Amino acid sequence: PPAVVVWRPPTPGVGATPDAALSAVRGVMALLRAWSDEPRLADSRLVVLTRGAVAPDGDGGEPVDPAAAAVWGCAAAVQAEHPGRLFLVDADAGADTATEAVPAAVARGAVLDEPRIALRGDTLFAPRLSLSSAAAGGGAFDPEGTVLVTDAGGPLAEAVAERLVRQEGVKRLLLVRFEGTDGTNDHTADDTNDAMTDETRWGARVRVATVDPLDAAALERVVEGSIRPIR
Numbered sequence: 001p002p003a004v005v006v007w008r009p010p011t012p013g014v015g016a017t018p019d020a021a022l023s024a025v026r027g028v029m030a031l032l033r034a035w036s037d038e039p040r041l042a043d044s045r046l047v048v049l050t051r052g053a054v055a056p057d058g059d060g061g062e063p064v065d066p067a068a069a070a071v072w073g074c075a076a077a078v079q080a081e082h083p084g085r086l087f088l089v090d091a092d093a094g095a096d097t098a099t100e101a102v103p104a105a106v107a108r109g110a111v112l113d114e115p116r117i118a119l120r121g122d123t124l125f126a127p128r129l130s131l132s133s134a135a136a137g138g139g140a141f142d143p144e145g146t147v148l149v150t151d152a153g154g155p156l157a158e159a160v161a162e163r164l165v166r167q168e169g170v171k172r173l174l175l176v177r178f179e180g181t182d183g184t185n186d187h188t189a190d191d192t193n194d195a196m197t198d199e200t201r202w203g204a205r206v207r208v209a210t211v212d213p214l215d216a217a218a219l220e221r222v223v224e225g226s227i228r229p230i231r
Contacts, residue, residue, distance in 0.1 A: 002044055021067035047087045
């Protein structure tokens with residue numbers, strides 16, 4: 001099997017309709033599931049190449065392709081569950097991804113141990129956390145509402161949920177676990193209610209739901225039963 005495979009998922013471009021973006025995400029999720037389930041590719045690395053999915057400068061000056069951004073987000077979620085197997089590269093929306101710049105960026109990112117990079121011209125950007133000041137006028141979350149946390153089966157969700165309750169004063173949490181991302185769940189849209197549990201953690205009311213991320217109706221049913229506003 002090849003050591004590295006570069007794949008550029010087709011996306012409709014800036015100004016895409018929500019349906020087009022959803023179609024792109026479905027295609028990506030199907031391929032990523034097949035990739036992660038294929039034992040012959042266990043030692044191969046998949047490079048997911050997007051264009052215009054992120055704005056590295058962060059000031060909103062660069063238009064973002066919503067479909068490519070959705071693809072990037074889905075790939076990043078799978079990447080978190082399969083560290084070392086996926087590498088994300090985002091090129092400029094108008095870039096020629098057939099040039100040698102992309103393989104060079106992949107090689108540089110691998111040397112720097114950066115699993116997600118954006119290539120703009122000859123410059124590489126990597127995501128970093130930075131401190132921000134709290135806005136005036138109280139907390140960021142309505143204490144009477146519900147906060148939704150996705151990827152509830154992932155390694156960070158539990159820590160995030162506990163922090164929301166203990167430090168942000170959140171009283172209600174909706175933890176959504178996406179079925180099919182680790183091969184352990186077989187719930188269908190019809191038994192979504194059976195895949196939901198209500199419990200108490202850290203003094204807060206917590207609802208845990210397992211749904212198919214590509215089933216919009218199932219996601220709507222889960223959200224519909226939560227107390228508004230939802231953040």
